[in-house]
Amino acid sequence: xxxxxxxxxxxxxxxxxxxxxxxxxxxxxxxxxxxxxxxxxxxxxxxxxxxxxxxxxxxxxxxxxxxxxxxxxxxxxxxxxxxxxxxxxxxxxxxxxxxxxxxxxxxxxxxx
Numbered sequence: 001x002x003x004x005x006x007x008x009x010x011x012x013x014x015x016x017x018x019x020x021x022x023x024x025x026x027x028x029x030x031x032x033x034x035x036x037x038x039x040x041x042x043x044x045x046x047x048x049x050x051x052x053x054x055x056x057x058x059x060x061x062x063x064x065x066x067x068x069x070x071x072x073x074x075x076x077x078x079x080x081x082x083x084x085x086x087x088x089x090x091x092x093x094x095x096x097x098x099x100x101x102x103x104x105x106x107x108x109x110x111x112x
Contacts, residue, residue: 002026004095009106016085020106022078022095030073033098036080038091038108048093049080062088085110 008020020036035050049069051057057069068081078095090110094102 002097002101004097004101004103006093006095006103006106009093009108011109011111012085013112014086014110016110017081017083018085018108020080020082020093020095020108022103024076024078024095024097027097029071029076034069034071034078035096036069036078036093037096037102038089038093040088040091043091046091051078082108087111 003025005023006020008018010018012018031053033050033052036048037045038048039045047060048063049057049059049067051069051071059067066082066084070079071077082089087110089108092105092107094105096102
């Protein structure tokens, strides 16, 4: 059974940082393409970043240079380091596996 469990969200001031984690189980994590997606209040689901098994990563333009996706295959864990957070980064964040499955998500709120 596939499980994806996100954590690390919280409330932070603009300019602050957070690290999101996603522990995966039920599939071969090390070879899986993994992504982070988010949904801001009143908006649709938005792709944020993807990392492939070889380590190459991709980002939506609005987070380039601020967010870093990474993975620890030994721990079956996906990360999203988020720096220089902005109000517009406020959203529920989910990790998503190669088949589009997501966990319960973690809330990130950027507010002064």
